[in-house]
Amino acid sequence: MLSFLNIVIVGLLLGGIYGLVSMGLNLIFGVIRIVNFSQGELVMLGMYGAYLSWFFLGLDPYLSSIIVVPLLFLLGVVLQRFILQPLQNEPFMQIFATFGLLMFFQNLVLAITGGTGYSVRSAASSAVITMGEINVSLPRLIVLIAVIVVALGLNWFVTHTMPGKAVRAVTQDRRSARLMGINVELAFMLTFGAGAALAGLAGVMLAPIYTLSPQIGGNFILAAFAVVVLGGLGSVWGAFFGGFIIGLVEAFAGYYFDPALKHAIWFLIFIIVLIVRPGGLFGIAGAEEMGLREQD
Amino acid sequence: MSKIDQQEAGAPAAPGRSSPHVTRLRTELGRIAAIAAVFGAAITFWQGDPFILNIMAYTFLFGALASSWNIIGGFGGQFSLGHGVFFAIGGYTTANLYFHWQISPWLSLIPAMILAMLVAVLVSWPTFRLKGPFFAIATLALNEVALVLANYFDTLTGGPRGMMLPFNAGLANMVFTSRLPYAVLMLGFLIVCLVVGAMVLRSRLGYYLQAVHIDEDAARAAGIDVLRVKLSGMAVSAALTGIGGSLFAMYLRFVDPPTLLSIQDIGVKFLLIALIGGVGTLYGPLAGALLIIPLEFHLRATLGGMLPGANLLILGALLVIFSLFMRRGVVGAGQALWTRYRRTKNE
Numbered sequence: 197m198l199s200f201l202n203i204v205i206v207g208l209l210l211g212g213i214y215g216l217v218s219m220g221l222n223l224i225f226g227v228i229r230i231v232n233f234s235q236g237e238l239v240m241l242g243m244y245g246a247y248l249s250w251f252f253l254g255l256d257p258y259l260s261s262i263i264v265v266p267l268l269f270l271l272g273v274v275l276q277r278f279i280l281q282p283l284q285n286e287p288f289m290q291i292f293a294t295f296g297l298l299m300f301f302q303n304l305v306l307a308i309t310g311g312t313g314y315s316v317r318s319a320a321s322s323a324v325i326t327m328g329e330i331n332v333s334l335p336r337l338i339v340l341i342a343v344i345v346v347a348l349g350l351n352w353f354v355t356h357t358m359p360g361k362a363v364r365a366v367t368q369d370r371r372s373a374r375l376m377g378i379n380v381e382l383a384f385m386l387t388f389g390a391g392a393a394l395a396g397l398a399g400v401m402l403a404p405i406y407t408l409s410p411q412i413g414g415n416f417i418l419a420a421f422a423v424v425v426l427g428g429l430g431s432v433w434g435a436f437f438g439g440f441i442i443g444l445v446e447a448f449a450g451y452y453f454d455p456a457l458k459h460a461i462w463f464l465i466f467i468i469v470l471i472v473r474p475g476g477l478f479g480i481a482g483a484e485e486m487g488l489r490e491q492d
Numbered sequence: 493m494s495k496i497d498q499q500e501a502g503a504p505a506a507p508g509r510s511s512p513h514v515t516r517l518r519t520e521l522g523r524i525a526a527i528a529a530v531f532g533a534a535i536t537f538w539q540g541d542p543f544i545l546n547i548m549a550y551t552f553l554f555g556a557l558a559s560s561w562n563i564i565g566g567f568g569g570q571f572s573l574g575h576g577v578f579f580a581i582g583g584y585t586t587a588n589l590y591f592h593w594q595i596s597p598w599l600s601l602i603p604a605m606i607l608a609m610l611v612a613v614l615v616s617w618p619t620f621r622l623k624g625p626f627f628a629i630a631t632l633a634l635n636e637v638a639l640v641l642a643n644y645f646d647t648l649t650g651g652p653r654g655m656m657l658p659f660n661a662g663l664a665n666m667v668f669t670s671r672l673p674y675a676v677l678m679l680g681f682l683i684v685c686l687v688v689g690a691m692v693l694r695s696r697l698g699y700y701l702q703a704v705h706i707d708e709d710a711a712r713a714a715g716i717d718v719l720r721v722k723l724s725g726m727a728v729s730a731a732l733t734g735i736g737g738s739l740f741a742m743y744l745r746f747v748d749p750p751t752l753l754s755i756q757d758i759g760v761k762f763l764l765i766a767l768i769g770g771v772g773t774l775y776g777p778l779a780g781a782l783l784i785i786p787l788e789f790h791l792r793a794t795l796g797g798m799l800p801g802a803n804l805l806i807l808g809a810l811l812v813i814f815s816l817f818m819r820r821g822v823v824g825a826g827q828a829l830w831t832r833y834r835r836t837k838n839e
Contacts, residue, residue, distance in 0.1 A: 231625035233632075282816055287624040289815040291571055292767055296811025299756055303801035303808060311800055410801070414755075418636055421629045459640040463633050467618055470630065 199451075205330055207447030208440060212340035215439025216401060217416045218423040219346055220394030222435040225424060227367045227387045230280055230290050234297035235420060236413030238392050242268055242399020243408050244305060247316050257318045258338070261400040265393045272392025276385045298413070306410040318404040335404045342401050346394065347436040354432070363387055418459070422466045520690040520774065527778070528683050535675050545671035547789050549743065552678035553736060554765055555781030556685040559774075560732035561762035563692055564725040566772035569705030571624070574631030576759035577615075577638045578608040578730040580752035582737025587655050587747045588648065590665070597666040597742045601735050608734025609727045616726045620719055623708070635759050642749040654748025657741070666742045674743050681739055682778070685732050689774055692728060701725045705772070733762075756804055764807060767814055770821030779823050784810075 221235040232238075242264050249260035275297070283289045323334035354360035365373040366383045374380050398416075406412060419442060427438025442462060449461040531552065538544040557579070564570050582604040589595040589603070619630040642649045649655070661669050668674060692698045700721040703711040712718050741747045752758065761784075762777075769780025788803050795802035818825050 231629060279812060279816065286815075286819070288569070288571055288771075289819055291625055291628050292763070292815035293812050295573075295760060295763075296808045296813075296815065299760075299804050299808025300812065301808075303805035306801035307799040307805055418633055421633065425626075425629070454644075456644050457640065460637050460644075463637040466630070466633060470618060470622060 202330060203447045203451050204444065205332060207444035209332070209336040209340055209443070210446055211440030211443025212336070212343045213398075213402060213405075213439075214416075214419045214423050214442050215436050216339055216343040216346065216398045217395070218420040218427075218435040218439055219343070219350065219432075220391035220398070221417075221420045222424045222427075222432070223350070223394065224388055224391035226431070227363055228276070228280070228384050230388075231294070232391070233291065233294040233417065234301060234413075235391070235395055236415070236417030237298050237301035238268060238272070238395035238413075239399040239402070239416055240305065240408075240410065240413040241271070241301060242396035243316075243403040243406070243412065244314075244399075245396065246400045246403035247314050247408055250316050257316045257400055257403045258320070261397055264400050265396045268396030268399075269389040269393035272389035273385045275392070276388035280388065281381060281384065298417075302410050302413060309410065311410070314408040316403040316408070321404045333405075335401075339401050339405070342397070343436065343439065346397070347432055351432050359383075359386070419462070422462050425466060426469050514694075517690060517694040520694070521687065523775075524683060524686045524690065527686070527775075528679065531679050531682075532676075535672070535679065539672050542671045545675045547786055549671060549675045549678045550789070551781050551785040552675065552682040553740060553743070554761065554785050555778040556678070556682040557733060557736045558762045558765035558769070558777030558781055559682070559685040559689050560729050560736065562729075562766050562771065562777045563689055563732070564701075564722070564729040565763065566766055566776070567693060567698055567705065568701035568722060568725040569772075570620070570722060570726070571628045571763065572631045572726075572729075573628050573755065573759050573763065574615075574634040574638075575730070575733050575762050576635045576753045576755065578612055578733040579737035579740070579758055580638060580642060580749075581608045581611055582734030583741035583747050583752045584642070584649055584737075585734070586738035587657055587741045590742075591655055591657055596664050597738060598664070601738050604734045604738045605731045608737070609731045612726050612730030613723050616723055617719075620722050620726075632755065632759075635753060635755055639749050639753040642753060650748065652749060654746055654751070657745040657747075659745060666739075667745065677739060678743075681735065684735075686774070686778065688728065688732060692725075693774055697721065697724055697728075702772075764811055766821075768810065768821055770823030773821070773823045773827075776821050776823040780821060783822065 217236075217239055220238070221232060224230055224232050224235070245264035245267060246257040246260045249255040249263050250257055253260075253263075255263070279293055279297070280290065283293055318335065320334045320338065325332045325334060325337060352360075354364050362373070362378045363383055363386075365376065365378055366380050370380055373383075423435055423438035423442050425438075426441055427434030427436070442465075445461060445465060446458045449455075449458050453461065531548075535545070535548060538548070557575075561572070561575050565572055565575075585604040585607055586597050586600040589600040590597055615634055619627060619634070622630055643652050645651075646653075657667075659667060661667050663673075666677070692701070700711070700716050703714070703716060704718055704721055708718055711721075737752065740752075744751065750757075765780035765784050766777045767780070768784055769778065769782075770776025784807070788807070791803040791806055799805075814821065820828070
């Protein structure tokens with residue numbers, strides 16, 4: 197029973213990580229309908245940002261989010277404006293371009309660091325919270341809290357603020373939104389910026405947990421895709437619960453089968469969901485095809 | 493061949509093309525023969541230079557593989573990032589049969605081809621429900637799963653340590669002491685891929701694939717069995733990719749998961765080469781390989797020691813630049829220039 201509870205805790209904590217990494221991807225996908233293959237690399241850049249602020253400014257990784265998150269927001273705005281906006285109605289070229297960005301960022305960091313692994317220390321790094329027989333590492337708990345806050349905040353933003361409502365209007369019908377006086381391009385730039393900023397936030401939060409390597413984005417991107425497809429494309433709560441589902445599946449698969457096979461088990465679930473419910477558990481049926489629908 | 497010519501006469505012109513002119517298969521075969529002659533001459537010219545021969549072998553192999561990818565990815569518009577899987581199936585099949593039972597790689601090309609085709613059809617059945625980017629995600633995931641499985645089932649693959657194939661030189665073993673026969677072998681494979689590509693392009697399947705590419709719903713409304721067309725295109729493409737994997741395994745005489753299943757070095761390389769050359773054109777992937785492979789060798793030789801990953805850094809930047817400014821690749825850009833030139837000349 198205890199081991200079962202332990203696995204559930206491990207799964208939920210892992211789910212928090214996957215959910216946090218998926219939030220930005222899901223936002224970008226849901227609003228702009230661009231599948232950003234380089235999202236994992238934005239998370240990676242966020243992690244290295246945390247490392248740099250720790251190394252040069254002595255900032256605790258969690259504090260460094262005040263620098264890293266705005267910088268990634270800017271990067272996101274620039275990427276959307278100069279690379280993805282010209283490709284708005286070219287879904288195939290978007291695949292090429294975002295994959296090109298993936299290779300570019302990953303190998304840029306590899307070329308600069310020479311492949312040395314770095315790690316970031318936070319005051320919270322080695323702290324462990326003990327509840328009865330169960331030990332929870334503090335950095336992972338912080339990630340779990342962060343994903344809950346981000347999901348609630350994002351949900352509040354899109355339902356209760358004017359810019360959020362504008363973003364939803366753009367999502368539902370670009371042309372009508374434009375007719376209502378919404379600047380669609382600006383909304384897209386801000387959304388991509390926000391998605392990149394969320395990736396940066398995830399990177400900062402994960403920096404104390406993982407050893408930094410240029411390829412680390414690859415660990416997250418597939419999980420994030422699985423979360424997004426499973427939870428429902430473009431749904432905030434979809435990414436939230438999808439993250440926990442994938443996290444729990446991974447924890448149980450790792451315990452009862454073999455940790456080496458966790459990817460294979462995700463993929464199986466991924467494929468089954470795609471066949472049974474292509475729109476995801478929380479998504480609208482047919483959303484998987486929306487990426488190709490021309491809206492302008 | 494005459495059968496295909498008859499089909500061509502009855503088939504409609506390729507849809508969506510600006511010019512109604514369609515090259516006949518016979519003309520296309522003539523062009524491929526000319527390409528073979530030029531490359532054959534290049535091999536003879538540099539026959540004493542193992543460095544150049546190595547680059548040529550890689551160029552022909554990756555030109556062939558990008559052409560195979562192009563059959564489903566370019567003609568059919570299904571952007572698979574998972575062709576590394578079929579490549580690895582070919583490589584591992586040949587490596588295993590040669591390693592354990594000393595079966596000649598020439599013979600094992602057949603099971604390699606069939607297995608790659610079978611797996612392609614089985615995994616594409618569900619994934620072809622997805623369109624565009626989602627198909628790409630699913631095939632990317634497939635490639636990653638194959639990587640996990642290849643590392644895990646080490647009795648079949650040698651696991652992370654890989655399999656070193658014994659050096660028994662001889663034509664029957666497809667193991668040669670010099671690089672010259674390999675360059676010829678890869679050229680032969682390239683020609684096969686180009687001929688198959690030309691035949692597909694001028695066959696009913698090719699027209700159906702292009703119709704599905706341009707508008708899937710319209711193609712379905714016109715009575716095309718879309719899933720069947722995609723699966724057939726995928727089967728042809730995967731079969732050729734499987735053969736490529738076999739040849740690659742025998743060329744390196746070593747297989748391990750990262751060599752066969754690296755997403756950036758294998759799976760995406762096919763797309764990248766096709767994009768740079770011109771997606772969906774018959775000779776685009778070859779043109780892309782002629783540019784990219786020597787460039788990569790050059791970058792690795794000059795920058796590789798100082799900056800690890802510099803070659804992939806530049807390829808990534810090229811992907812972004814080409815997707816922004818040269819969507820139809822060098823072949824497409826060349827065609828556009830040629831049409832403009834002829835138009836100005838006529839005026």
